Amino acid sequence: MSETSASKGGFGAWALDPKRRGAMLVAPALIILFVMNIFPLLWSFGLSFFNYKASSPRVPSFRGLSNYERVLTDEKTWERFQTTAVIVGSSVLLQLIVGFLLALMFAKVFPMRRIVLMLVLTPMMLSFVSVGVFFKLFYEPTFGIVSYVMNIFMTDKFVMLGSPGGAIAGIVIADAWMWSPFVMLLVLAGLVSVPKYLYEAAEIDRASSWRIFWTITFPYIKSLLLLAILFRTIETFKLFDIVYIITEGGPGSSTETIAVFLYRNAFQFFQTSRSAALAYIVLFIVIVLTNLYLYAVNRREEEVT
Amino acid sequence: MRNIISGLMGATVLAAGLGATPALSADITITMAAPDWPPTRFMKEHFDQTYTSPAGHTTTLDMDFIPWPSFYERVAASLTSGEQKYQMIVTDSQWLGAFVEGGYYLDLTDKINADPELQAIMQDLHPALVSAYSTYPHRTRAQLEEAGEVPAPGVSYYGFPQFPDTYVTFYREDIFCHEGEMAAFQEKYGSNLPCSYEDWQDTDWQKWGQIGEFFQRSAGEDLAGETLDDDFYGIAYQAGKGYDFSTMAINAFIWQQGGDIWDESKMPEAQAEGVVNSDAAVAAFDEYLSYLQYMPPVAQTGQMDIFVIQDLYMQGKVGAIIDWVGLGEPVLDPSASKVHDKSAFGPAPGSRKGDGTIDRTGNIGGQPFVLTTWNSDEVVDEALNVVKWWLNPETQLSAVANGGQSGLKSVMADPGYNDLRPWNRAHVEMIDWQKDVWHIPEFFELLTQQQEEFDKAITGQQSAKEALDSVAEFQQELLEDIGFIE
Known part of the structure; x- marks a missing residue:
C-alpha cells in the first residue's frame, strides 16, 4: 500500500x-x-489458576494447579461424571436403535412418506427448553399423560421422577425423542447410497436378509453410524437444558450431569475459579471426542472417494 | 389508627410541599430490577399514574421485569459484571450480605438518620421486617427492640419493604364447611374440621396431617356430595429442590419445635454442628416429612414448589395449601382458577405447645428494595422520594387493594384493611411470627447444599437425621473456613 x-x-x-x-x-x-x-476462553483459563469468586470483591490470589487438584480429587465430580456416563450411554444407545429403525422404515417408499418424515424430524427442530417443559408436564404425576396411562395398569401411583432410576429414564427418553431423528437422517443417507444392483445381485444369489444387511448395507452405513455415535456423545455429554428443566438434577443429585454440576458451582456457589478448572477438564474431554469425530469424518471421506 | 395514617400522609404532603422548590430540576430515570409478578407490575402502573417528584424532577421508573426463576442469577450477573445498570433493586433479604460486601448496595443509615420522614417510616414498619429486610450485619428483632430506638445505634440499614410476604393457608370453603364432611371428620378424629378463620387459628400440624389423610380420595369416590373425576388430595406445602422451596417450610417446623438454624447474629460463638442437627431439629424435620404422604404425588419428585402447589390448588386438586400471600391473587381470578369462588384464607398451622397455645414461627417471605452505590446524590435523593411515595399510606392501601401487601403497622391497623383482600387478616396475624434465614455473603452456598440434602430426604433417599447431619457438617466446615465460627 x-x-x-x-x-x-x-x-x-x-x-x-x-x-x-x-x-x-x-x-x-x-x-x-x-x-x-x-x-x-483465555481469560477463564487464567482464572482457573486463581481463587476468584465472582460474588466477592476480594482480590484473587494465584493458586497454581490447586483448583484442578481439588476438582479431580472431589468425589462429587466423579459421581457427576458417572451420572453423565449413564445418561450418555443410555441415551445414545436408544437414539441409535430408534434412529436406525426409523431409517430402515423411511428407506422404503410408502404413502405419505414425505409428510411422516417431516413430522418425525420435528423434535430435533424444537428448542431444548420447549422439549424440557413438554416432558416435565408429561411426567407430572398428578395430571401428566404418562402417569395417567401407567396408572391404568398399576395399583400404586406412577411417579416417573420420584426415584433416581425413573428420573434418569425420564431424561434419557426426552433426549432420545429429540435426537433420534438426527441419527435417522445420517443412517438414511447411508442407506440410500447403497447401489441397488448389489441388492439385486444378492437376491439372485438368494442371500438371507441378515446376510444382505451385514455384507451390503452395514459397510455403507458403519462410518455414518460412527459419526452419529460420536456427534451425539459429544452433545449429550454437555446436556444441560433438558436436565435442568425436567429434574434440576434431582431427586437429590441423582440426575446432576457434569454440565449441571458445573453451572451450580459457577452460578450458585460462585466458585468461579474452581468452575473454570472443571470447565477446562470438560473441554479437554470434548476435544478428545471431537478429534475422534474428525478422524471418523476423514475416514468416511476416504471411503466415499 | 386513622389518625396515624392521616398524620403520616400529612407529613408526606408537607415534605413534598417543602421540597417543591428545588434549585434545579432534572430528568431522572431510575432503573429497577424487579421480579415479574403482580406486586411489581402494580408498582410500575401506580407510579406512572400517581408519582410526582417532590423535588420537581421529571422522574421515570424503568422497571426491568425479570422472571422469578432467573431473578437471582440475572441480578447477580449484572452486579458482579460491573455494568451498573440498576439504581434500585428488589432483592431477597438473604442477598443483603453478598451484595453489601460486594459493594453494590448502598448503606442508607445516614440518610435515615438525617430525614425525619424516613425515620417515621422506619418506626411505623413492623420490626420483623426491619430486622429481615434492612439490617446488615443482621440484627434480630429482639436485638432491635432491645435497642429501644429506631434507627438503632450501631446498626446499618439498607432496605425498605417492596412486598412483605407471609405464609397463610388457602383452603376450599365448599369442602371444609360441608356439613357431611364436617360430621365425618368429627366422627373419625373427634375434632372439628376447620371451617372458619377462628377454626384455622386453632389448627396445629397434627390436625393438618389429619386433614391430609381425611381428604385423600381416589377418582370415583365422593367429595362434599359430588363424585370425583380425578384423585384428590387434602393438603400441600412446598417441598421443592429449587431455590429455597423446602427450606422455608422446614425452618418453620424447626423453629416452632425448639430447634434452630445456624444463628448469624451470635457469630463467631454460634455453632452449626449440634444445633442444625439437634434432636429437636431432627424431630421437627421428621414431622414435616411425615405429612408428605398425604400430598399430591409430585411431592415424591422433590418438585413441589410454591408455583406447583398454587397451580394444583387452582385446578381443584387439593383441599388446602400453605403458600405465600403474594400468590393469592391468581387464585381469585375466574379466568385462571377453578376455585376462585370457593376459597378462603386462614393463618398457617403451627406446633402446639404444652400450654395449649400454637407457635406459628415462620420464615419471612417477600422482598425489600435497595439502592445501589453508584448513584449520584441527586439520584439517591430522588430514589428515596420514590421510597417515601411507595411507603406512603395512601399508596400502600392502593397496593394492598390490588394484591400487594403492606409492612406499615399503621396501614395494617386501619379498620378497612382486612376487607381489602381476603387474606389480610391472616397476613397480619402471621407477620408477627416471622424470622429470617441467614444474610451472610455465603448464604447461597448454605442454601443450595441444604436444599439438596433436604431433597434427598423428601424423595426418600435418606433420613431426616442423615440430611441434617450432612447439612451441619457442611455448614460447620464452610463457616469455620471463612471465620464465622471459631
Whole structure:
C-alpha cells in the first residue's frame, strides 16, 4: 500500500486493494471470534489458576494447579461424571436403535412418506427448553399423560421422577425423542447410497436378509453410524437444558450431569475459579471426542472417494 | 389508627410541599430490577399514574421485569459484571450480605438518620421486617427492640419493604364447611374440621396431617356430595429442590419445635454442628416429612414448589395449601382458577405447645428494595422520594387493594384493611411470627447444599437425621473456613 494510493482513494480504496481484500473480508469474523470466544476462553483459563469468586470483591490470589487438584480429587465430580456416563450411554444407545429403525422404515417408499418424515424430524427442530417443559408436564404425576396411562395398569401411583432410576429414564427418553431423528437422517443417507444392483445381485444369489444387511448395507452405513455415535456423545455429554428443566438434577443429585454440576458451582456457589478448572477438564474431554469425530469424518471421506 | 395514617400522609404532603422548590430540576430515570409478578407490575402502573417528584424532577421508573426463576442469577450477573445498570433493586433479604460486601448496595443509615420522614417510616414498619429486610450485619428483632430506638445505634440499614410476604393457608370453603364432611371428620378424629378463620387459628400440624389423610380420595369416590373425576388430595406445602422451596417450610417446623438454624447474629460463638442437627431439629424435620404422604404425588419428585402447589390448588386438586400471600391473587381470578369462588384464607398451622397455645414461627417471605452505590446524590435523593411515595399510606392501601401487601403497622391497623383482600387478616396475624434465614455473603452456598440434602430426604433417599447431619457438617466446615465460627 503506497501513500499515493491511500491519498487517492482514502481508506475504502486501501481496504479494497486486491492484495489485502481477502484479509479485510475475514477480519470482522475474526475480531468477533476473538472477542466473543477466544478472549473469554483465555481469560477463564487464567482464572482457573486463581481463587476468584465472582460474588466477592476480594482480590484473587494465584493458586497454581490447586483448583484442578481439588476438582479431580472431589468425589462429587466423579459421581457427576458417572451420572453423565449413564445418561450418555443410555441415551445414545436408544437414539441409535430408534434412529436406525426409523431409517430402515423411511428407506422404503410408502404413502405419505414425505409428510411422516417431516413430522418425525420435528423434535430435533424444537428448542431444548420447549422439549424440557413438554416432558416435565408429561411426567407430572398428578395430571401428566404418562402417569395417567401407567396408572391404568398399576395399583400404586406412577411417579416417573420420584426415584433416581425413573428420573434418569425420564431424561434419557426426552433426549432420545429429540435426537433420534438426527441419527435417522445420517443412517438414511447411508442407506440410500447403497447401489441397488448389489441388492439385486444378492437376491439372485438368494442371500438371507441378515446376510444382505451385514455384507451390503452395514459397510455403507458403519462410518455414518460412527459419526452419529460420536456427534451425539459429544452433545449429550454437555446436556444441560433438558436436565435442568425436567429434574434440576434431582431427586437429590441423582440426575446432576457434569454440565449441571458445573453451572451450580459457577452460578450458585460462585466458585468461579474452581468452575473454570472443571470447565477446562470438560473441554479437554470434548476435544478428545471431537478429534475422534474428525478422524471418523476423514475416514468416511476416504471411503466415499 | 386513622389518625396515624392521616398524620403520616400529612407529613408526606408537607415534605413534598417543602421540597417543591428545588434549585434545579432534572430528568431522572431510575432503573429497577424487579421480579415479574403482580406486586411489581402494580408498582410500575401506580407510579406512572400517581408519582410526582417532590423535588420537581421529571422522574421515570424503568422497571426491568425479570422472571422469578432467573431473578437471582440475572441480578447477580449484572452486579458482579460491573455494568451498573440498576439504581434500585428488589432483592431477597438473604442477598443483603453478598451484595453489601460486594459493594453494590448502598448503606442508607445516614440518610435515615438525617430525614425525619424516613425515620417515621422506619418506626411505623413492623420490626420483623426491619430486622429481615434492612439490617446488615443482621440484627434480630429482639436485638432491635432491645435497642429501644429506631434507627438503632450501631446498626446499618439498607432496605425498605417492596412486598412483605407471609405464609397463610388457602383452603376450599365448599369442602371444609360441608356439613357431611364436617360430621365425618368429627366422627373419625373427634375434632372439628376447620371451617372458619377462628377454626384455622386453632389448627396445629397434627390436625393438618389429619386433614391430609381425611381428604385423600381416589377418582370415583365422593367429595362434599359430588363424585370425583380425578384423585384428590387434602393438603400441600412446598417441598421443592429449587431455590429455597423446602427450606422455608422446614425452618418453620424447626423453629416452632425448639430447634434452630445456624444463628448469624451470635457469630463467631454460634455453632452449626449440634444445633442444625439437634434432636429437636431432627424431630421437627421428621414431622414435616411425615405429612408428605398425604400430598399430591409430585411431592415424591422433590418438585413441589410454591408455583406447583398454587397451580394444583387452582385446578381443584387439593383441599388446602400453605403458600405465600403474594400468590393469592391468581387464585381469585375466574379466568385462571377453578376455585376462585370457593376459597378462603386462614393463618398457617403451627406446633402446639404444652400450654395449649400454637407457635406459628415462620420464615419471612417477600422482598425489600435497595439502592445501589453508584448513584449520584441527586439520584439517591430522588430514589428515596420514590421510597417515601411507595411507603406512603395512601399508596400502600392502593397496593394492598390490588394484591400487594403492606409492612406499615399503621396501614395494617386501619379498620378497612382486612376487607381489602381476603387474606389480610391472616397476613397480619402471621407477620408477627416471622424470622429470617441467614444474610451472610455465603448464604447461597448454605442454601443450595441444604436444599439438596433436604431433597434427598423428601424423595426418600435418606433420613431426616442423615440430611441434617450432612447439612451441619457442611455448614460447620464452610463457616469455620471463612471465620464465622471459631
